[in-house]
Amino acid sequence: MNPRRPAAANPPYRLPPGLLSLRHRGGWFALGVLALIVASFWSLDLQWRQFLSWEAAQSMGRFVGEFFPPDTSPAFLQRVATGAWETLAMSALGTGLAALAGLALAVPASRLHDGDAAWARGPTRWLLNALRSIPELVWAALLLISAGLGPFAGTLALALHTAGVLGRLFAEAIENAPPGPGDALRQQGVGRARVFLYATLPQVLPQLLSYTLYRWENNIRAAAVLGVVGAGGLGQLLAFHMGLFQMGKTATILAAMLLLVALVDGASHASRRWLTR
Template sequence: MDKPRAANPPYRLPPRLFDARCRACWFAAAVLALVVASFWSLDLQWRQFFSWEALRSMGRFASEFFPPDLSPAFARRVALAAWETLAMSVVGTGLAALAGLALALPGSRLHPGDRAWARGLTRWLLNALRSIPELVWAALLLISAGLGPLAGTLALAMHTTGVLGRLFAEAIENAPAGPGDALRVQGMGNDRVFLYATLPQVLPQLLSYTLYRWENNIRAAAILGVVGAGGLGQLLAFHMGLFQIDKTATVLAAMLLMVAAVDAASHGIRRALTR
């Protein structure tokens, strides 16, 4: 005899929008309450911001950006400042990548049996480096390095070391353990295991992290000049302080073009690395 066919399983209704037993629902509700409380506690003058008087003032201010100053002498100054900003971001990111990798090794557990005695201290150092913004690092380093691009480059390197070091350490710890275990069984030490097993696996990821931070650092380097760290930011602060809006427009346009070019180059390199 033919076996009776199993009855079709009943359709499940979609889950309710809020369930008292759902932890994620309570977390989302708490975040929403925090956002509402933040708006309520801040004295945000929305009516004044969108008033006709404010709109007219903003329109009048925006009209002063046109036409920008494109005189050859000033364009040459802007080009030199843009090159200085680009150099600051490249050198700062390169130094941070080297220092971050050097700190990521003691800050990560290379295999499950690794004691990693310096892991906690190194992680604390990386947290301290990245918890201080680039502008604060630049203001602190101006005392010792003086005005100019050196303070900005070191500020980028200090903050980015903390960011890349933590990302590199996580990538190293999450690398597949099979190739390393195979070398370790043959009596290889941690240094050779890292060079011949772990590093080849995580190198594309490390390069991708570095390129992404370079994109961020080109923006940060363009602003660091506000505190006297050179580059386009220093030109921007100078001409804005003198209310020379046409020259300010030229500097802002150079910032936008440079950031767009760096983003496109970084995106292209990352795509080439992942092929």
């Protein structure tokens, strides 16, 4: 062995770029977000001194004290239970319709493989952006004109907004699916629809279900708020009794909302854990 010949060595290790290096995009992005937050504090007229004053605390304490005792009369509890069931039904039906519409729009909004022309991808994504950019309250206010007061308008409002959200999430999941199984079927001459049903959809189905359950949790809260504009459910009861300053009844409705959200959150969390095993 030649003593002058250097021994084989590993290639030199390169340290990652510094936090403020020009190549560290994440660091500069985080710094920009931090600067935006600081600028927001300076630009907004935040009355911290008034908010943290003793007078404000006393006023808030008196207001909270008016909620006690809650109204627990059997007749009113029956009305609250009916409103809670209506809110739950609105959220479940709206989410189900949104999942079906979102999946139908996600397929043309995604590029299924490298050679896919995906001519409808751009227009469909614009449609999804339009659906989710309009809040549920605005959709409900528009649909109340045609569907009238009640849960029907609230259900359609939830379905339209959530279809835009789920459609975009579904499209991203479909595009990020492993391409191997689909490519193998395409090489055997299998058609586009069958490739999607037998290769792409089985891979992303647990993720799609997880997205749908998460949006159902959000729609429970949204359905309760939609009742404020007359779309039925607990929100309509809340707007009515709070407008009349009947704080005991308002406290009972708020407690029912908290209980309903907690139950749905727990069931949804358990379902997502079961799906991802």
